[in-house]
Amino acid sequence: MIDPQWDVVDLDPVTWRNLGRFIDPPQYVRAAQPGEHGLFIVHDQGRVVKVFDTDRARRSGVKIDRVVDARALAKELHARGHWDRVHVINQQHLARVGYLAGASANRSLHLDGYYQLVYDLIWDRSDGYVAEPPKPDHWNHWTMSQLEQFVSRLPKSASIALGVFDGTRLNIGLVLEFKQGNILRVTTFEAPALQPIVPQLSTDFLDQLWQQLDTIAPPAAVLLCTQAAFEELITTPDKAACLLGAVQNGSAVLRSIEAVIPALA
Amino acid sequence: MTVTLTSTGLEIDGQHIPVYSGTIHYWRLERDRWALILDRAKALGFNMIETYIPWSTHEVYPGHFDWGQEDPRKDVEAFMTLCEEKGLWLLVRPGPLINAELTDFGFPEWVLLDPDVQAKTSVGGIHFDAMAGLHPPHQFPVPSYASEKFFFETGKWFDAICPIMARHLAPQGCIVAVQSDNETCYLFHDQPYATDYGADSIKLYRHYLGQKYTAIENLNAAYCTEHDSFDQAEPPRACEIHSRSDMPRHVDWIEYKEYQIRYAVARFARMLKERGLVGLPIFHDVAYQMSTPLDIATMEAEPDIDWVGMNLYRNKEDYWGAVQRMRYLAGTTRLPFVPEFGNGLWSHHPATFMPDEEEYITLSALLHGLKAINFYMLVERDRWQGCPITRHGTYRPEYAQFYERLSGFLRKYPVEQYERERQVLVLYNFDLFRQAAAATMLHYPHFDLLNLPNELFQADLDLNLKHDVHFEANYSSLENWLGKVMSDLAVRHVDYDLSDTHVAAARLARYPIVYLQATDFMSPQDQSKLLAYVKQGGHLIVGPGLPYLDVALKPASVLSQYLKQPGTVSIGQGHLTWAPAEELSNVVLPQPEYQCDQPLVEVTVLRRNGVTLLALMNSSGGDLESTLTFNGVREFRSAWGETQVKSGNSCAAFATAAYSIQIWEVA
Numbered sequence: 063m064i065d066p067q068w069d070v071v072d073l074d075p076v077t078w079r080n081l082g083r084f085i086d087p088p089q090y091v092r093a094a095q096p097g098e099h100g101l102f103i104v105h106d107q108g109r110v111v112k113v114f115d116t117d118r119a120r121r122s123g124v125k126i127d128r129v130v131d132a133r134a135l136a137k138e139l140h141a142r143g144h145w146d147r148v149h150v151i152n153q154q155h156l157a158r159v160g161y162l163a164g165a166s167a168n169r170s171l172h173l174d175g176y177y178q179l180v181y182d183l184i185w186d187r188s189d190g191y192v193a194e195p196p197k198p199d200h201w202n203h204w205t206m207s208q209l210e211q212f213v214s215r216l217p218k219s220a221s222i223a224l225g226v227f228d229g230t231r232l233n234i235g236l237v238l239e240f241k242q243g244n245i246l247r248v249t250t251f252e253a254p255a256l257q258p259i260v261p262q263l264s265t266d267f268l269d270q271l272w273q274q275l276d277t278i279a280p281p282a283a284v285l286l287c288t289q290a291a292f293e294e295l296i297t298t299p300d301k302a303a304c305l306l307g308a309v310q311n312g313s314a315v316l317r318s319i320e321a322v323i324p325a326l327a
Numbered sequence: 328m329t330v331t332l333t334s335t336g337l338e339i340d341g342q343h344i345p346v347y348s349g350t351i352h353y354w355r356l357e358r359d360r361w362a363l364i365l366d367r368a369k370a371l372g373f374n375m376i377e378t379y380i381p382w383s384t385h386e387v388y389p390g391h392f393d394w395g396q397e398d399p400r401k402d403v404e405a406f407m408t409l410c411e412e413k414g415l416w417l418l419v420r421p422g423p424l425i426n427a428e429l430t431d432f433g434f435p436e437w438v439l440l441d442p443d444v445q446a447k448t449s450v451g452g453i454h455f456d457a458m459a460g461l462h463p464p465h466q467f468p469v470p471s472y473a474s475e476k477f478f479f480e481t482g483k484w485f486d487a488i489c490p491i492m493a494r495h496l497a498p499q500g501c502i503v504a505v506q507s508d509n510e511t512c513y514l515f516h517d518q519p520y521a522t523d524y525g526a527d528s529i530k531l532y533r534h535y536l537g538q539k540y541t542a543i544e545n546l547n548a549a550y551c552t553e554h555d556s557f558d559q560a561e562p563p564r565a566c567e568i569h570s571r572s573d574m575p576r577h578v579d580w581i582e583y584k585e586y587q588i589r590y591a592v593a594r595f596a597r598m599l600k601e602r603g604l605v606g607l608p609i610f611h612d613v614a615y616q617m618s619t620p621l622d623i624a625t626m627e628a629e630p631d632i633d634w635v636g637m638n639l640y641r642n643k644e645d646y647w648g649a650v651q652r653m654r655y656l657a658g659t660t661r662l663p664f665v666p667e668f669g670n671g672l673w674s675h676h677p678a679t680f681m682p683d684e685e686e687y688i689t690l691s692a693l694l695h696g697l698k699a700i701n702f703y704m705l706v707e708r709d710r711w712q713g714c715p716i717t718r719h720g721t722y723r724p725e726y727a728q729f730y731e732r733l734s735g736f737l738r739k740y741p742v743e744q745y746e747r748e749r750q751v752l753v754l755y756n757f758d759l760f761r762q763a764a765a766a767t768m769l770h771y772p773h774f775d776l777l778n779l780p781n782e783l784f785q786a787d788l789d790l791n792l793k794h795d796v797h798f799e800a801n802y803s804s805l806e807n808w809l810g811k812v813m814s815d816l817a818v819r820h821v822d823y824d825l826s827d828t829h830v831a832a833a834r835l836a837r838y839p840i841v842y843l844q845a846t847d848f849m850s851p852q853d854q855s856k857l858l859a860y861v862k863q864g865g866h867l868i869v870g871p872g873l874p875y876l877d878v879a880l881k882p883a884s885v886l887s888q889y890l891k892q893p894g895t896v897s898i899g900q901g902h903l904t905w906a907p908a909e910e911l912s913n914v915v916l917p918q919p920e921y922q923c924d925q926p927l928v929e930v931t932v933l934r935r936n937g938v939t940l941l942a943l944m945n946s947s948g949g950d951l952e953s954t955l956t957f958n959g960v961r962e963f964r965s966a967w968g969e970t971q972v973k974s975g976n977s978c979a980a981f982a983t984a985a986y987s988i989q990i991w992e993v994a
Contacts, residue, residue: 164448
């Protein structure tokens with residue numbers, strides 16, 4: 063999906079600052095969530111190497127020498143109600159992840175594919191890293207396979223755009239150019255090919271943007287929405303209903319080619 | 328040297344040239360925009376620019392170089408000539424590593440795919456750059472900086488590029504300094520047991536042990552082993568410290584990782600010199616590390632490396648970290664230099680700088696001892712945003728106006744020639760950081776994706792020491808002795824520099840007061856250097872402990888022979904004070920000329936030829952009212968921002984907005 067020679071150009075700094083929160087790979091991989099009170103048990107094939115409670119003030123003095131059944135241990139400890147999450151990590155599992163990720167053949171993967179490989183190795187459903195409660199298998203109800211499905215429906219050459227507005231102010235104006243399923247160019251509404259434009263949340267602007275995107279690559283989908291609608295879309299479980307509702311209540315305008323509609327639904 | 332390094336900049340033909348520069352990547356800009364963009368840079372006040380010269384951009388396949396004959400943007404010599412025509416000096420960075428957010432960081436793919444070049448992790452796989460940190464758009468095998476094949480390939484690249492650079496050296500040409508490699512440090516996977524375990528690295532490690540111990544018997548005595556030769560020495564692949572006797576082997580690996588960096592940077596520097604780049608300073612940039620595996624004081628002492636700087640990319644909330652780094656450069660290096668001062672950011676960074684942040688952090692740095700600066704980047708380009716000039720040659724007015732104002736300010740107040748009023752140096756303890764690094768775990772690839780708590784990486788050792796190594800070694804903590812020292816100095820508004828225990832003796836002598844972070848152990852050589860400082864009249868304040876062991880944790884009493892408990896003793900012409908944290912506030916320090924009643928407003932005084940600049944920095948997220956007290960009558964005339972004049976007899980009130988800086992000329 064990420065072309066190894068992609069262009070990332072003409073970035074409006076405000077758009078980029080507002081998109082920054084999504085540029086944080088650990089949030090898509092980790093089990094430990096910010097602010098959680100966690101208990102971490104690191105072992106080496108059962109021999110406990112380290113026990114760490116993230117809340118110094120509430121340390122409960124857990125003493126464990128061996129991990130026999132990581133899942134049972136995590137469940138039992140979590141059931142005590144002291145911790146938001148209990149992590150039981152076999153360091154040999156992390157070593158194995160590192161070794162397998164370091165195979166020379168993995169150079170040929172695209173970066174997103176490489177990270178997906180690492181994700182799958184970490185969360186391989188073995189007892190290598192057990193979290194209780196378990197890490198959800200989605201991020202805010204988004205999954206990589208959904209994104210891949212969306213991309214697979216794009217024509218060989220396509221552009222998509224997202225505009226997010228706070229009143230009349232543009233918070234995000236993002237454009238992606240795809241070629242054969244790979245992101246070839248990342249740019250913003252500042253791109254010279256789109257000028258002159260005055261971004262606004264309206265069908266008129268959507269029409270104009272749709273036309274001008276053609277100078278980059280044939281448009282496949284454009285979403286313009288309010289900041290509130292965008293925030294809801296990010297977090298809600300039912301993305302399609304959220305989009306539909308936003309369009310109906312005027313907080314979003316959306317246009318897409320027919321091929322991608324199933325992926326949006 | 329034709330171009331000489333001074334403590335305030337460069338000297339060319341007897342003329343002082345400030346290092347006030349900005350980066351432009353010629354190969355990423357349309358050739359017909361070069362002249363316009365250079366003119367724009369000059370109009371913003373820049374007389375010096377900087378560029379990488381990326382290996383993979385020019386050597387498009389093995390032995391075939393494009394110097395503009397195929398892609399006009401790659402005509403680096405034309406770019407140099409244009410700089411000369413425009414009267415611009417040039418800093419060049421030919422690698423071999425350059426990063427620059429290029430695919431493969433500017434290394435040619437055929438070099439990276441050579442198994443003899445590739446670094447290996449401790450678990451046996453290839454070390455991909457993606458294994459620590461996010462570096463789009465493609466993971467690549469990291470070269471080992473011990474690989475002879477890598478040096479051989481780099482030599483061929485230098486054979487090609489050095490003759491071009493050599494034709495443009497100052498003073499006839501534009502090039503005033505050259506960088507040897509870039510941020511050399513295991514591609515951000517810098518934990519001691521993470522990498523580099525390939526054959527050439529193990530060979531270099533054994534060579535290092537041979538240099539250190541000179542005879543295998545000495546190593547056996549230190550390690551409690553019975554090796555026949557250094558070839559039998561195996562590096563630790565994880566923390567396996569069970570008793571004090573295990574420590575030397577682990578610390579030697581830590582030292583080797585430092586040595587490998589210095590060795591590589593110095594070797595590249597020699598390779599550049601051998602190819603005609605002589606008569607000008609060769610420098611290196613450290614990414615961010617103020618301790619192992621980077622040993623900046625020792626690196627600058629290498630005969631082949633003239634000058635070491637450290638990069639800085641900070642948002643306004645990171646003021647404290649930015650300022651500490653500037654204090655460290657001021658206390659440690661010949662010419663405090665940030666070769667990459669972030670203006671604009673790489674596009675995979677989560678918090679692109681806004682214009683007010685660039686102003687706040689830049690002024691903070693300049694007011695805390697920074698004397699040479701290269702803004703990275705002056706001109707936007709692929710994979711980088713938030714600069715004063717776009718890649719098309721237009722200004723971004725909201726960013727550009729700051730640089731216009733700044734160059735005007737620096738013309739009036741050449742800050743690099745001002746001296747901060749500080750009489751105190753605070754020393755990090757390098758041995759403490761090494762031992763803390765040795766006692767760490769979980770250095771596996773991709774550990775960073777799991778967001779595990781920092782403490783989980785700390786191995787729990789029971790070596791019967793009085794002080795907790797990890798607690799005291801944390802230089803971001805305000806709870807340990809070092810943190811208490813810095814808090815105490817901040818509360819008293821005493822400005823200071825930072826360095827570490829590898830600082831040169833001559834530099835120590837500049838400060839009447841030196842604080843030394845120390846626990847149970849410390850190198851006797853470093854202790855002797857500090858003892859000599861005391862004997863010559865310095866005041867050394869040590870804590871939380873006074874070392875009684877050497878780095879192998881064997882008895883050593885260079886300093887502890889003078890004090891058995893906290894207190895002060897006179898030695899020679901000076902004093903040694905052992906001050907635990909709770910006694911720091913009793914230490915008598917020189918009274919600053921300006922006292923501020925607001926602890927969150929930092930006050931810095933700079934002087935030059937009778938001109939005094941007073942800066943007030945509000946590092947909090949809220950507006951603050953503060954009162955300065957001083958002796959006599961003062962007039963304050965604003966040197967930055969709107970014109971304002973105020974005066975006071977023994978005191979004056981100042982209102983400072985959140986994350987803001989005021990600079991006043993005082994009469």
